[in-house]
Structure formats: structure tokens, C-alpha cells
Amino acid sequence: MISEDILYDCVIVGGGPAGLTAGLYCARAKLRTILLEKGTLGGQIAITDLVENYPGFPEGISGKELTQRFKQQAEKFGLEIHRKEVIKIEKVGKEILIHLRTGELLRSKTVILAVGANPRRLGVKGEEEFLNRGVSYCATCDGALFDGVPIAVIGGGDSACQESLFLTHFGSVVYLIHRRDQLRAQKHLQERVLSHPKIKFIPNKVVEEIRGREAVESLLLRDTQTGELTTLEVEGVFIFIGLEPSTGFLKGTVEMDDKGYIITDHRMRTSLEGVFACGDCRSGATGQVAVAVGEGCIAAIEAERYIEEYF
Numbered sequence: 001m002i003s004e005d006i007l008y009d010c011v012i013v014g015g016g017p018a019g020l021t022a023g024l025y026c027a028r029a030k031l032r033t034i035l036l037e038k039g040t041l042g043g044q045i046a047i048t049d050l051v052e053n054y055p056g057f058p059e060g061i062s063g064k065e066l067t068q069r070f071k072q073q074a075e076k077f078g079l080e081i082h083r084k085e086v087i088k089i090e091k092v093g094k095e096i097l098i099h100l101r102t103g104e105l106l107r108s109k110t111v112i113l114a115v116g117a118n119p120r121r122l123g124v125k126g127e128e129e130f131l132n133r134g135v136s137y138c139a140t141c142d143g144a145l146f147d148g149v150p151i152a153v154i155g156g157g158d159s160a161c162q163e164s165l166f167l168t169h170f171g172s173v174v175y176l177i178h179r180r181d182q183l184r185a186q187k188h189l190q191e192r193v194l195s196h197p198k199i200k201f202i203p204n205k206v207v208e209e210i211r212g213r214e215a216v217e218s219l220l221l222r223d224t225q226t227g228e229l230t231t232l233e234v235e236g237v238f239i240f241i242g243l244e245p246s247t248g249f250l251k252g253t254v255e256m257d258d259k260g261y262i263i264t265d266h267r268m269r270t271s272l273e274g275v276f277a278c279g280d281c282r283s284g285a286t287g288q289v290a291v292a293v294g295e296g297c298i299a300a301i302e303a304e305r306y307i308e309e310y311f
């Protein structure tokens, strides 16, 4: 149970790899800690089919299972996890007040922001209209809905390539549509994608419109070199064009860069004393689970030091 009467040692906002690791370290250090997550635990890895580069799992591990293991380990040391949305934090005296969507107000000595980032939208006609009727941002969640039909993936980064490979289990063909002729993804992913018999790479094209009646039926594509418009028939469109930090509620509270990522020093300290940030919401984030985990660990150790010094 969360309580408005307790002065917590640490409130962690966000339950991805960074937040869950911070939670593990805080709980194990016997700090009175709660972790608040508004949606599903795991953040971006919860919607990643296979994590292949997290050390210790040579065969790879599913994002879902890795999340479960992080959670289990943190809870073993006493971390409390609650499904709550934070809408504002503010510092009053030495304490930090955490305002929840429910109207509850929590008090804490420190806060660790591990709010992560969300999929960026394309912003084209049909994208909102056909959400969950052909348009998706999660291959693990929705891939099976497109068994035996043509699928498009938009993007040229690690996510687009990794998830294209996963979608080959379902689609009759997977069109990988990228706005340039060079993929951005790690080389080994590029090689696997470009040599896969079911993946057809379509370079130099952007989506102008997602079209259909009840559900997605086709894409209107524009060639970035010639301007030529073409139609591609697909039933599913998976959009992986990067991430945007989920930091809107922190505007004016902590210093951020021009893209809305939280600025910290190497000790994960933000511009507001007692508030730390880690993982994909931090300026300079690499989008790697191993980095998020390391930063969560640093944030927790620094929070503990801060409490010893100031309380």
C-alpha cells in the first residue's frame, strides 16, 4: 500500500530496465522505496521480441521474460511496485512532492526518473484512423494478426530491422521501407535483414498516406529522389522510426535538452537536488538495456549517498 503519511527514501518513476534496476539496488540497500509505473512494466523491452545483446543470455532472451526476471529479483529484496501515474513533481524544502493522477500526494527524500521513451509517430493521414486496424508500434503484440499477408515495416534503425526479422514468422512478405538507401541499424542486423528471403528492402521511400476502408489495405509511397508516387498493397504497417522521451510532465522541473531528454551529470544527478534520471529518458541515451541497467544502478547508489548526506 502506498501512503501519504510516509516520507519515502526513494520514489522511482518508471518500470523499465533502468527503473527496475534502481528499485533492486534501493530495496536491497534497505531504503524505503516504491516504484510507480503508469502502464506495463518493462518499457521498450516489453515490446521487444528478442533481446540478443544483454550479457549473460547467449541464446538471447525475450523482452517479456527479462522484465519478469528484473521484477522478481527487485521484489525479492522488498521493492513495492504500484500502477500509478505521476503528473508532477516539485521540491518543497528538503522534501520532494510527487503528485499522482489519482489526486494522491506522496513525499520522498529522493526521486529517480526512469520514465523511458515512447514510439515516435509518422504523422501521416491514416495513421491514427487505422491504429489497431493494421497500424501498430509493437510486433510482439500484433505480429500474429498478420499471418500469411503482406506487411510493411517503416524505419531503418535497430528496431525496424530486429522486428522485421520477427515479422517474417507471420507475413507472406515483409517490406522494409526506409527514407534513405543506407540502413542505420547495427551491421549484423543489416546483413541478416538484407539476406532474408522474406524481407524486401525498399529504400528511398516515405509514406505519404495509409489507406484502406475498414482496415489498412495499402500505402501511398513517395520516392525521396524522384518524387514519384506509388501504391504498395499491405495489410499491416509496423512503425519503428525512433523514440520520444516521456518527459512532458517534467517541463520546468528539471533541465532538459532541446528534444526533451533529461540532462544529468555522470552521477545521474539532474538540475534539481535529490532528483536523479536514468535510462532512455536521459540526454545521450543509447537505447541499450545494458546501459539502462547500469544507469539505474548508479542512480540508486547516488540516491543513497544523497540521503546519508542531507537527511
Ligand code: NAP
Pocket: 052, 053, 122, 154, 155, 156, 157, 158, 159, 160, 162, 179, 180, 183, 184, 206, 240, 241, 242, 243, 285, 286, 287, 288
Ligand atoms: P533510431 O535508431 O532512432 O532509428 C530510427 C529510424 O527511423 C532511422 O532509420 C530514421 O531514419 C527513421 N526515421 C526517423 N524519423 C522518420 C520519419 N519521420 N519518417 C521515416 N523514417 C524516419 O530508432 P530505433 O530503431 O527505434 O532505436 C532506438 C534506440 O534503441 C537506438 O539507440 C537503438 O540502437 C536502440 N535499439 C537497440 C536494439 C539492439 O541493440 N538490438 C534493438 C532496438 C533498439 P534515418 O536513418 O534516415 O535517420
